[in-house]
Amino acid sequence: xxxESFSCRQVVELxxxxxxxxxxxxxxxxxxxxxxxxxxxxxxxxxLRLITKTSGTLSEEDVPEHLRERILAAFRDWKAExxxx
Amino acid sequence: xxxxxxxLVRGLRAGDESVFAEVVDRFTPSMLRVARGYGLxxxxxxxxxxEAWLRVLGSLDRFEERSSFRTWLFVILGNxxxxxxxTEGRSVSLxxxxxxxxxxxxxxxxxxxxxxxxxxxxxxxxxSWDSIPEERLLADETxxxxxxxxxxxxxxxxxxxxxxxVEGWPSEDVCALLGLTPENQRILLHRARSRxxxxxxEYLGGETR
Numbered sequence: 557x558x559x560e561s562f563s564c565r566q567v568v569e570l571x572x573x574x575x576x577x578x579x580x581x582x583x584x585x586x587x588x589x590x591x592x593x594x595x596x597x598x599x600x601x602x603x604l605r606l607i608t609k610t611s612g613t614l615s616e617e618d619v620p621e622h623l624r625e626r627i628l629a630a631f632r633d634w635k636a637e638x639x640x641x
Numbered sequence: 642x643x644x645x646x647x648x649l650v651r652g653l654r655a656g657d658e659s660v661f662a663e664v665v666d667r668f669t670p671s672m673l674r675v676a677r678g679y680g681l682x683x684x685x686x687x688x689x690x691x692e693a694w695l696r697v698l699g700s701l702d703r704f705e706e707r708s709s710f711r712t713w714l715f716v717i718l719g720n721x722x723x724x725x726x727x728t729e730g731r732s733v734s735l736x737x738x739x740x741x742x743x744x745x746x747x748x749x750x751x752x753x754x755x756x757x758x759x760x761x762x763x764x765x766x767x768x769s770w771d772s773i774p775e776e777r778l779l780a781d782e783t784x785x786x787x788x789x790x791x792x793x794x795x796x797x798x799x800x801x802x803x804x805x806x807v808e809g810w811p812s813e814d815v816c817a818l819l820g821l822t823p824e825n826q827r828i829l830l831h832r833a834r835s836r837x838x839x840x841x842x843e844y845l846g847g848e849t850r
Contacts, residue, residue, distance in 0.1 A: 572831035578827065599766070607837055614784070
């Protein structure tokens, strides 16, 4: 077992690296050991994980209608150019 | 079998408007955010996104299908946005990210590192968000605050955050597109997530047990 241990201040800086699988084995273990016994760090971890999970839904937003119209109008102009079917 | 992406490209080359509308709907929200990430205001970002779509159409013949459509799209967008930002005198340097230290959590939330008993430990409780019901997370008010938190990010954090967390790109693709080292990419992403967390904490933290 490694002697590595982290303070809470260090743990909060490592969450993204942990989620990306970027921590070496002994650091990953130390991170997991800390989070397992530290309720505030567990809370913090849950918060960051939730942000990464929820952000994906923002790609499903509607395009502003005026912009969508403009882009589609530009498409029709492009298509009407000579040489396009 | 034809991949979904090959189908899109074939439809675009054939001038199929429904296929074009499909890709516009799919990518434009994130393209707008990325353009804003280059320091552009909403109106300039809209112009830039429109320009990028036109360039995509104009260079479809040159698109090589061994690269992915989305990467190609965001390369074109990045070029358009950078040019527009330079014209407006707002050049954003992503590479400068790793320089200034910015802690993920405000310093007063921790005991000092030389504290005799609680060195580097939290001074406050931190609510878990695991028990927040999904309907609250997807509610308009939460999404509004989420969007506002992204809009409030420093420009150089936005692009990485949108590509990684909103669009779900793997880290290697983001590094390749933006010319970032994995280390700098991770720092930018972590700071972006941390800022968004702080912005949402008061709102979402209040109702958890």
